[in-house]
Amino acid sequence: MNNTLNFSQFRHQSKKGIVIIYLNLLYKVFKAFWLLLFLFIQKFAKIPENTLTFIYIGLGFLLLFFLIRAFLIFKNFQFKIYNNHFILKKGILKKTNTSIPFDRIQNINYKQNIIQQIINVHEVNIETAGSSKAEISIKALSIIEAKALKKAITIYDKKDAANEEEIIEKPLLKIGFFELIKVSLTENHLQSLLILFALLVGFFQQISDLFDGLGKREILDNYISENTSTLETSVVLIIGLLIFFTIIAVLSSVVRVVLRHFDLTVFIKNNALEINQGLTTKKSVVLKKAKVQHITVSTNPIKKWLGISFITFKQAISGKVKKKQDKVIKIVGCKKAQVLEIKNLLFPNENLEGFTKNLPDIYFRFRLYFRTLILLILINIGLFFGFENNYVFGLNVIILPIFILFIKLKYKKRYYFFNEELLVVGQGSIETHKTILPFFKVQNVKLKQTIFQVKKNVADIVFQTASGKVKIPCIPIEKALLIYNYTLYKIEISKKSWM
Numbered sequence: 001m002n003n004t005l006n007f008s009q010f011r012h013q014s015k016k017g018i019v020i021i022y023l024n025l026l027y028k029v030f031k032a033f034w035l036l037l038f039l040f041i042q043k044f045a046k047i048p049e050n051t052l053t054f055i056y057i058g059l060g061f062l063l064l065f066f067l068i069r070a071f072l073i074f075k076n077f078q079f080k081i082y083n084n085h086f087i088l089k090k091g092i093l094k095k096t097n098t099s100i101p102f103d104r105i106q107n108i109n110y111k112q113n114i115i116q117q118i119i120n121v122h123e124v125n126i127e128t129a130g131s132s133k134a135e136i137s138i139k140a141l142s143i144i145e146a147k148a149l150k151k152a153i154t155i156y157d158k159k160d161a162a163n164e165e166e167i168i169e170k171p172l173l174k175i176g177f178f179e180l181i182k183v184s185l186t187e188n189h190l191q192s193l194l195i196l197f198a199l200l201v202g203f204f205q206q207i208s209d210l211f212d213g214l215g216k217r218e219i220l221d222n223y224i225s226e227n228t229s230t231l232e233t234s235v236v237l238i239i240g241l242l243i244f245f246t247i248i249a250v251l252s253s254v255v256r257v258v259l260r261h262f263d264l265t266v267f268i269k270n271n272a273l274e275i276n277q278g279l280t281t282k283k284s285v286v287l288k289k290a291k292v293q294h295i296t297v298s299t300n301p302i303k304k305w306l307g308i309s310f311i312t313f314k315q316a317i318s319g320k321v322k323k324k325q326d327k328v329i330k331i332v333g334c335k336k337a338q339v340l341e342i343k344n345l346l347f348p349n350e351n352l353e354g355f356t357k358n359l360p361d362i363y364f365r366f367r368l369y370f371r372t373l374i375l376l377i378l379i380n381i382g383l384f385f386g387f388e389n390n391y392v393f394g395l396n397v398i399i400l401p402i403f404i405l406f407i408k409l410k411y412k413k414r415y416y417f418f419n420e421e422l423l424v425v426g427q428g429s430i431e432t433h434k435t436i437l438p439f440f441k442v443q444n445v446k447l448k449q450t451i452f453q454v455k456k457n458v459a460d461i462v463f464q465t466a467s468g469k470v471k472i473p474c475i476p477i478e479k480a481l482l483i484y485n486y487t488l489y490k491i492e493i494s495k496k497s498w499m
Contacts, residue, residue, distance in 0.1 A: 005148040007081040010089065012074065016119045017140030022070035023115060024139075029066070079138065081152055086126060088136055098136065104128050106291050106315060108150045110143075110284035117282065122146045126153075154270075154286070172273075172341060175264040175333045183310075183333045184257035185250070186302040188431065192256070193249035261332050268345060275331060287329055289346055290497065291315050293467035294437040297339055300430055308333050311342060316466035347438065350422055357415035357426070361458045364414065364474035368407045376403070406430075416472050418483070421490075423463070425470055440494035441465050445487045447480055463487065 030037070047055070069092070077090045086105070088098040111123040121140040128135045141149065175183070262279035273287040292313050299309035310332040334342070343350075376399070383392050406429045415426040418439075425435045446462045453459055459480040463470040472483070 005145060007079075007149060007152055010078040010080045012078060013138050014121050014140040014142060014145075015074075016121050017077075017138075018070050018074045019119060020115060020121070020123075020139040021073050022067055025066045025070055026063075077138075079136075086136070086153060100126070100128060100135065102153055105153060107288075108153055108286060110146055110150075110282075112278075112282040114280055116140070124149060150286075171265065172268050173264070173266040173331065173334060173338050175261065177258075177262070179333055180258055180261060180264070181254065182306065183261070183308065184254040186300060186306065186308075187253040187257060188300075189246070189249045189253050192253045193245060196245065196249060196252060257332070264332065266331055268341075271345070273331075273342070273345070275329065285329055287313055287315075292346055293441050293465045294435055294470065295342075295346065296433050296435045298428075298431055298433045300432065304432075307335060309336075309339060310334060311339060314465075314467035343436070347422060347436065350419065352419070352422065352424060352436070355417040355419070355424075357417055358475070358479070360411070360414050360472075360474040361456065361476055363453070363456045363458050365407065365411045367474065368410060372403045372407060376400070414473065416475075418486075423470075423483075423487075425472055435470055437463060437465065437470050439487055439490035440496045442487055442491055445484055445491075447484045449477075 072092045073090070076092060076095070077088075079086065079088045081087070084102045086100045086102070090096055090098075105126055105128060107125070107127040109125045109127065111125060112121075113123075116123060116139075119140075120142075122143055124138040124141055124146050126136040126138075138149075259279050259281075261277045264275070264277040266276075267274040269286075271289055275283075275285045275287060277283060293316060294314050296312040296314070297309055298312065303309055310330055311334055313329045313331075315329070331342075343352075376396070379399070380393065380396070383395070410427075410429045413426055413428045413432055417424050421438060421440075423437045423439060425437070427433050427435075442463045442465055444464045446464070448460045448462060449458075453474065457477045458474045459477050460474065461472045461480050461483055472480075475483075
């Protein structure tokens with residue numbers, strides 16, 4: 001290895017990292033106090049000249065303070081590799097030393113946001129199983145340094161080091177821009193619509209707080225009241241708004257998919273998957289076979305017609321972690337042959353064809369109908385108190401058949417089967433999700449029954465893995481006991497490592 005890339009001594013990241021750290025500190029301040037900035041701009045014309053001078057001086061000192069802080073963070077951030085451990089020193093007043101054994105490292109990922117792309121540095125994230133975000137984040141390394149660090153951590157014995165040069169990357173999947181547009185048009189637009197609605201509700205809450213602070217709440221209430229009355233009496237306006245928000249939801253799905261999965265390229269290398277994707281934020285993730293707890297292959301009617309699906313990989317997470325998104329990796333636009341190749345990489349010599357799908361007990365469908373009835377009652381109560389005109393109850397004519405169709409699809413797609421090594425669990429309504437879980441990855445298994453299930457002789461089985469739970473609901477107690485005992489048996493006799 002080149003002397004400049006020798007990690008045996010403590011070293012700093014690139015000096016360009018000061019810019020990244022500085023901008024990150026400013027962004028956090030802006031995110032916390034943007035409302036005050038909005039009020040300042042609104043009242044700018046009424047602020048006396050002397051007061052503005054003091055504000056500008058204070059702002060200048062604040063910017064200087066964060067620049068000094070960014071420099072000290074950079075100066076005290078040092079790392080090295082020693083005895084198959086990654087060692088990090090950081091902190092300004094409170095110094096911390098972190099040491100992570102190589103075998104505890106789950107992923108080493110590259111990342112580039114817009115600023116990092118402009119100044120040509122990469123962020124390197126070193127993740128372990130017990131963290132919702134990167135346990136160690138090096139904000140600025142050149143691509144040569146990043147690759148050298150990754151190689152030094154992942155190839156740390158002579159055997160692997162010798163084999164590294166012989167392995168040629170094999171491109172498995174590459175999604176172009178127009179293919180990505182097709183993928184985005186088949187996404188779950190209802191999810192985008194709900195996210196949009198949540199953002200609008202949050203924005204409205206902030207606007208309400210702003211008007212309260214200015215003593216103008218009455219103006220806002222009158223405006224909302226007038227427009228609500230117009231909305232209630234205009235069916236055309238309601239339909240127009242639904243079409244408008246649907247178009248916005250579709251466009252937001254397209255933007256979200258393109259930004260996240262732009263130039264998606266997947267390679268098979270060193271018995272692992274290397275995934276490169278992203279536009280505004282470029283990411284490179286190496287997904288090791290041993291670190292994957294289970295996978296889910298998902299599709300929907302349009303995706304099925306186009307012959308594509310997406311695969312979600314679940315990795316180990318801590319039980320205390322709330323934000324699990326970083327531990328979920330998704331590959332979109334996979335053809336059937338590519339899904340099969342990934343399955344063979346993770347679960348070699350396992351045939352999943354020809355097995356009879358077992359459906360839940362009929363009690364599961366009854367439970368779905370009961371919960372839907374409760375939901376319909378709540379919806380109608382909301383319509384009763386939210387609208388003065390009774391015509392809105394006509395929505396039940398549309399809602400009820402849709403709910404019944406969803407229940408039938410949900411019951412039909414809730415299946416399971418297993419062979420000696422793998423458990424396969426299906427679920428979904430419009431989308432179909434097939435989860436493949438190796439028995440040796442299961443950490444514990446629970447058999448659960450409510451008082452109603454006891455009377456019906458059915459039970460739920462919950463498989464706890466390092467990446468979360470997989471559940472089979474409402475199956476006959478005899479089959480539940482069979483699966484429960486078999487899982488315990490496989491856990492006891494397995495000598496494979498789940499990590």
